[in-house]
Amino acid sequence: MRASERLGVAVMIAMALALPALQPVTSDGRLFVDAWIMIAVVGIAGIVTRRLLPTDRWARFVQTLVAVAALIGLALAEGVPADPFRVPDLLAQALRWTVESSAPMAPNLGVRVVAVAGVTLLAMIADQLSVSMNQPAWSLLPLGVLYLVPALALPALVSFWSVLALGYGYLLVLLADSANRTRLLRFKAADGAARGGLLLGGTACLLAALLVAGLAGVLTPGLDASRGAPFTGSGPVQMGDPSLDLRRNLQQPVDRRVITYTSSRETGSYLRMTSLPGFDATGFHLNAIDLFSGSLPSPEGASAGRPRFTVDVTVGDFNAEWLPLPYAPTAFEASGEWRHDPVSLSVLASGPQQKRATNGLAYTGTAVDVNPTAAELARAIAGRPRDVEVTGALPPGFPEQIVQLARQVTAEGGTDGEKAVLLQDWLRSPVFTYSTEPAPGSGFDALTAFLLVDRKGYCEQFAASMAVMARALGIPARVAIGFLPGRKVGEQWQVNIRDMHAWPELYFAGLGWVSFEPTPGVATAPGYTSATVDDPSASPSASPTPTGSTASAEPSDEPSAAPVDEDQAEQATPLELSWLAWVGGGLGVLALAAAPTLIRSARRRRRLAAHGPPGHVVGAAWDEVRDSVWDAGREWPKGSARQIGDEVARRLPEEAAAAMARVAMLVEQARYADTLGETGTLRDDVRRAREGMDAGARQNWWRRLLPRSLWRGLWWRG
Numbered sequence: 001m002r003a004s005e006r007l008g009v010a011v012m013i014a015m016a017l018a019l020p021a022l023q024p025v026t027s028d029g030r031l032f033v034d035a036w037i038m039i040a041v042v043g044i045a046g047i048v049t050r051r052l053l054p055t056d057r058w059a060r061f062v063q064t065l066v067a068v069a070a071l072i073g074l075a076l077a078e079g080v081p082a083d084p085f086r087v088p089d090l091l092a093q094a095l096r097w098t099v100e101s102s103a104p105m106a107p108n109l110g111v112r113v114v115a116v117a118g119v120t121l122l123a124m125i126a127d128q129l130s131v132s133m134n135q136p137a138w139s140l141l142p143l144g145v146l147y148l149v150p151a152l153a154l155p156a157l158v159s160f161w162s163v164l165a166l167g168y169g170y171l172l173v174l175l176a177d178s179a180n181r182t183r184l185l186r187f188k189a190a191d192g193a194a195r196g197g198l199l200l201g202g203t204a205c206l207l208a209a210l211l212v213a214g215l216a217g218v219l220t221p222g223l224d225a226s227r228g229a230p231f232t233g234s235g236p237v238q239m240g241d242p243s244l245d246l247r248r249n250l251q252q253p254v255d256r257r258v259i260t261y262t263s264s265r266e267t268g269s270y271l272r273m274t275s276l277p278g279f280d281a282t283g284f285h286l287n288a289i290d291l292f293s294g295s296l297p298s299p300e301g302a303s304a305g306r307p308r309f310t311v312d313v314t315v316g317d318f319n320a321e322w323l324p325l326p327y328a329p330t331a332f333e334a335s336g337e338w339r340h341d342p343v344s345l346s347v348l349a350s351g352p353q354q355k356r357a358t359n360g361l362a363y364t365g366t367a368v369d370v371n372p373t374a375a376e377l378a379r380a381i382a383g384r385p386r387d388v389e390v391t392g393a394l395p396p397g398f399p400e401q402i403v404q405l406a407r408q409v410t411a412e413g414g415t416d417g418e419k420a421v422l423l424q425d426w427l428r429s430p431v432f433t434y435s436t437e438p439a440p441g442s443g444f445d446a447l448t449a450f451l452l453v454d455r456k457g458y459c460e461q462f463a464a465s466m467a468v469m470a471r472a473l474g475i476p477a478r479v480a481i482g483f484l485p486g487r488k489v490g491e492q493w494q495v496n497i498r499d500m501h502a503w504p505e506l507y508f509a510g511l512g513w514v515s516f517e518p519t520p521g522v523a524t525a526p527g528y529t530s531a532t533v534d535d536p537s538a539s540p541s542a543s544p545t546p547t548g549s550t551a552s553a554e555p556s557d558e559p560s561a562a563p564v565d566e567d568q569a570e571q572a573t574p575l576e577l578s579w580l581a582w583v584g585g586g587l588g589v590l591a592l593a594a595a596p597t598l599i600r601s602a603r604r605r606r607r608l609a610a611h612g613p614p615g616h617v618v619g620a621a622w623d624e625v626r627d628s629v630w631d632a633g634r635e636w637p638k639g640s641a642r643q644i645g646d647e648v649a650r651r652l653p654e655e656a657a658a659a660m661a662r663v664a665m666l667v668e669q670a671r672y673a674d675t676l677g678e679t680g681t682l683r684d685d686v687r688r689a690r691e692g693m694d695a696g697a698r699q700n701w702w703r704r705l706l707p708r709s710l711w712r713g714l715w716w717r718g
Contacts, residue, residue, distance in 0.1 A: 004131050005047050010176035011130045011139060012043030014169030015123050018143045021162035024150040024297070026115070027304065028107035034074055035119040041070040042123040044595075046131060052602050056132055064124065071120055075113050106304030122146065136177040140170050242273050242322055242481045246460055249500040250436050258318040259483060259495035265309045268485025268493045269367070270515065271324035274346035275505060276479045277387060279471070280395045281443045284464050284479040287390065291339035291348055299328030299345065301383055301512030302370045310366050318497070320358045323347040324482055326367040327505075327515065334363035343387055344478075372511050374528045380417030382475040383509035391507065392476040394468065399448050406469035416475050420506050420516065421529045423466050427518035431455055432462070434521040462519040463502040476507040480515065484523055593705065600631070600707040608683045618670040621686050625663060627709035628686075632693040641667035648689075656692020659685035 016039055019032060045066040049059035076082060080090065094110030105111060122142040130136040147166050263269060276284040298304075311326060325332060329345055332338075337351030349357030372380070385391055409426045413419035433456045447468070450461050460479075467477035480503050486495035501522070505513045517525045524530075604627075610620040626636050629648060637647040645664025649657035663685050 002051075004050055007131050007136060007173070007176045008043055008047045008050075008127060010173045011123075011126050011136075012039055014139065014143055014166075014173050015039045015043075015119075015126060015146075017165040017169035018146040018162075019119065021147040021150060021166060022115075023162070026105045026107075026111065027298070028105070028112055030078075030107065031112045031115055034078070034112065034116045037074065038067070038071060038116055038120040039123045042067050042120060042127055046127050048599060048602075050131070052606065060128065060132055063127075067120055067124060071117060074116065078112065079109060080113055105298075119146070130173060130177075136173045139173050143170055242320065246481065246500055246502060249497050250458060255496045255498045256317070257494055258316050258497050259313060259324065259486070260316075260492050261311050261313040261486075261495070262492055263309060263311045265369075268488060269309075269311060269326035270480075270482055270485060270501070270503070271313070271495065272327045272346075272480050272482035273320065273322035273324050274341075274348075274481055275344045276481065277344070277390045279393070279464075279468065281397065283443075283447075284467065289341045289343070291341055291350065293339050296330055296332075296340055296345060296347075297342050298330070299368055299370055299512050300343070300385055301507065301510065302328065302368065303510060306368045306370060308366055308368055310364060312362075312364050314362045315358045315360065317360075318358055319356045321349045321354045323349070323358065323363070323365075325365045327480070327513070328368045328370050330366050330368055332363060332365040334361060336361070343385075370512055370514070371526065372508075372514060372528050374530075376511060377417040377421070377508070377514065377528050379415060380420075380508035380511055380514075382416040382473075383507050383511075385476055385507045385513075388476050388507075391478050392471060392474070394471050397444065398468075398472075399444050401448060402451060402469065403472040405451060406472040409469070410473060416473065417508060419473055420470060420475060420514075423469050424516045424518045424525060424529055427462050427466055428520045428525060432457075432520055434458060434462075434519060459502045459519040459522060463504045466516060466518040467504040467506075470504065470506050478505050478513075479503070480505050596706050596710055597704060600627075600710060603627075608686060615670045618666050618682065621663060621682050622667045624686055625660070625689060627707075628690040628693050630709040631707045633708065634693075641665075641671065648693075652689065652692040653695065656688050656695075659688035660692075663689060 016036055019035055019039070022032070042063070045063045046059070049062045049066075050056065053059045053062060080087075090110045091114065094108065094114045097108045097111055098105065122145055126139045126142040129138045129142070143166055147162065259271065261271070274286070276286055278285045278287045308330065309326075313324065315324070323332065323334060323338060325347060327345065329347070332347060336349060336357055338347050338357075339350045340347045351357070406423070410419035410422045413422050435456045436458045447461075447465065450457050451465055463479045467479050470477040482501060483495050484499040484501045486493045486499055488494075501519075504516050504518065506516060507513050515526065516529060517523050604624055607620040607624040610617045622641070625648075629636050634648075634651070637644045639647070641664045645660050645667075649660040649664075652660055663682065666682060
C-alpha cells in the first residue's frame with residue numbers, strides 16, 4: 001500500500017469515528033448511514049484516482065466529480081425532487097425545521113441532505129489536507145467541526161465517548177503519517193522488533209487519544225457523568241425544593257392570583273416547575289443535578305411530530321427560582337439568567353436574586369404536546385429513561401405490603417399502561433378523601449398508613465403513592481411539582497396560589513414521561529386515562545382541567561395547536577422512490593459490485609504499461625506476477641526471485657512455466673546485476689504466466705469479483 005493510500009484510509013476511519021458526535025443534534029439514523037456512505041465514497045475515490053491518474057491535480061478534480069455525482073444520486077434516492085428549481089424551497093424548509101426544532105431534531109429530508117452534503121465537504125477537506133497537501137495534522141479542523149457543532153450548541157448532551165472516538169481517529173491519522181515517514185510498516189513477518197515498534201506505537205496512540213479526550217472533557221462543559229464521562233458539566237448544584245412550600249401554599253388564608261397566561265390552544269396546561277426523581281425513607285426529593293445553558297433538548301422518549309403550542313405567562317407576587325412551564329418545554333424567552341436540567345427539562349434561575357426570579361416576570365414558552373392517545377397508553381410498556389437507576393428504584397426496607405397492594409390493585413391490567421390507569425382509578429375512588437390535614441407521621445409508616453388505614457391526604461400523598469406503586473410494578477416514576485391549569489376567564493387562564501399541585505409522571509417506551517392525576521376532588525383525570533382502552537380511535541386529551549372548588553370551565557377535547565406540516569415531518573410509511581431513483585440505485589449497486597474487478601484491471605494495465613528505467617519496469621511486472629499468484633488462490637513463496645520463480649513455475653503449464661522463469665531471471669538481474677537483459681518480451685511473459693495460473697486455478701466467481709490481491713497487498717512488503 002502506498003503512503004498516500006495508507007493516509008487516505010486513516011482519514012476515512014477518523015471521519016467515520018467522528019461522525020457519531022452529531023447524535024445530540026439529530027435523531028435521524030438514515031442521516032448517519034448516508035454520511036458514512038459519502039465518507040467512504042470520498043476516501044475510496046481519492047485512493048483510486050491517485051493510483052490511476054497521472055497528476056494529483058487531475059486526481060482531485062475527478063475525486064470531486066465522483067463525490068458530487070454520488071451525493072446527487074443519494075439525494076435522488078432519498079426522494080429529493082429532480083427539479084433543480086425546487087432545491088431552494090428544500091433548503092428553506094431545512095432552515096425553518098432547524099430553527100423551530102429542539103434537539104435532537106426529528107428526521108427531515110431537507111436537513112438530512114444539507115447535513116450529508118456538509119459531511120461530504122468536510123471529508124473532502126480532510127482528505128485534501130492530509131493527502132494532497134501532506135498536512136495531516138490540519139485534519140483536526142474538519143474532524144473538530146463534527147464535534148464542535150453539538151458541543152457549542154448543546155453542551156449538556158455531548159457524550160464523552162464521541163470525544164474519545166474523535167481523538168483516537170485523529171491520532172490514527174498522525175500514526176499513519178508517522179508510519180509513512182519512518183517506514184514503520186515496512187517489516188517482514190520475522191521482524192519482531194519492527195512488530196514490537198508497531199505495537200508500541202498503537203499503544204501510544206491509544207494513550208494519546210485518552211489524553212486528548214481527557215483534555216476535551218475538562219475544557220467542554222457538556223461532558224457529564226450521566227453520559228459516560230469521567231468529568232461532570234458545571235458541577236452539582238443544590239437548589240430549593242418546591243415541594244417544601246406546597247402544603248403551606250395550599251393552606252394560604254387568602255387564595256390570591258399569582259399567574260395569568262394565554263395559550264395558543266383552547267385548553268389549559270399544568271405549569272410544571274420541576275420533578276422529584278429521588279425516593280428514600282423520607283419521601284420524594286430533589287437530587288443534585290448539573291445545569292446547563294443553551295437550547296433545551298427534545299423530551300426523552302417522546303415520538304417525533306407531536307404538535308406544539310405556546311404560552312405567554314405573567315407572574316405576579318410569587319417568589320420562586322423555578323420557571324413554571326408546560327411539559328415538555330422546547331424553548332422559552334425570559335429576562336434574566338436561566339439554566340436547565342436536560343433530564344427533567346426543568347428551568348432554574350442562576351443569576352442574582354435567584355429566589356425571587358419569577359416575581360413580576362413575563363415570559364414566553366413553547367412546548368410539545370406529549371400526551372398519548374388512550375389506545376397508545378393501553379398498549380404501552382415500561383421504558384428505561386436515562387436516570388432509570390434513580391427513577392426506577394425502591395430503597396432498602398420498602399414495605400412489602402405496598403408492593404403486594406400494587407399487584408392486587410392492577411391484577412386485571414394486561415399491560416403496564418393499563419396497570420397505571422388502574423392505579424390512578426383506585427386512588428381516585430371513594431375510599432380515599434382529599435384533605436390538606438393528613439394524618440401525622442412520616443416515612444414508610446406514614447405512606448403505609450395512608451394507603452392501608454386512614455386513606456386521607458392531599459396531592460403530595462396521592463402523587464407519591466402512585467409513583468412508588470408504579471415503581472413496585474417496574475414502571476419508572478417521579479413526582480412533578482407545579483400548578484394546576486387554573487380557570488379560563490375571557491382569553492386568559494388565571495392561576496391562584498392554592499392551585500399549587502403535585503402529580504406523578506410515569507415513563508413508557510415510545511411515549512416518554514406521561515402525567516397522571518390520582519388526586520380526587522381537585523382535578524379531572526386526563527382524557528387518555530378515562531377513555532375506553534380498547535377503542536383505537538380514542539383521541540388524545542388535552543391537559544386535565546381543575547374541578548371542584550377550583551374549576552369553572554370545561555376545556556374542549558382537542559388542542560387547537562396547528563398540526564405539524566406534512567412536508568416537514570417525515571411519515572412512518574416507507575419511502576416511495578421514483579423510477580429514476582430505482583435506476584440510479586441499481587446502477588450504483590452494479591458499480592459497487594464491479595469496482596474491485598475494475599480496480600484490479602486498472603492496476604494491471606498500469607503496471608504492464610510502466611515506463612522509465614528498466615529496473616522500474618521489471619519491478620512493476622514482478623508486482624503484477626505476485627498479485628496474479630494471490631488472485632489464483634495461492635500463496636506467494638519466500639526466497640530469492642529465482643527460488644520464487646521455480647516454485648511458481650512447478651504448477652504451471654510448460655509455456656507459462658518458461659515465461660515465469662524468464663520474468664524471475666530479469667528480476668534477479670535487476671536486483672543484483674549491473675546490466676539487464678532484453679526486456680522486450682516482459683509484458684508477454686507476464687501475460688502467459690498469469691494465463692497459466694488462471695488455467696490451473698479453480699473457477700470461482702468470487703475470486704473474480706473480489707480479487708484476493710486487493711486486500712492481501714495492503715500491508716505486505718516483499
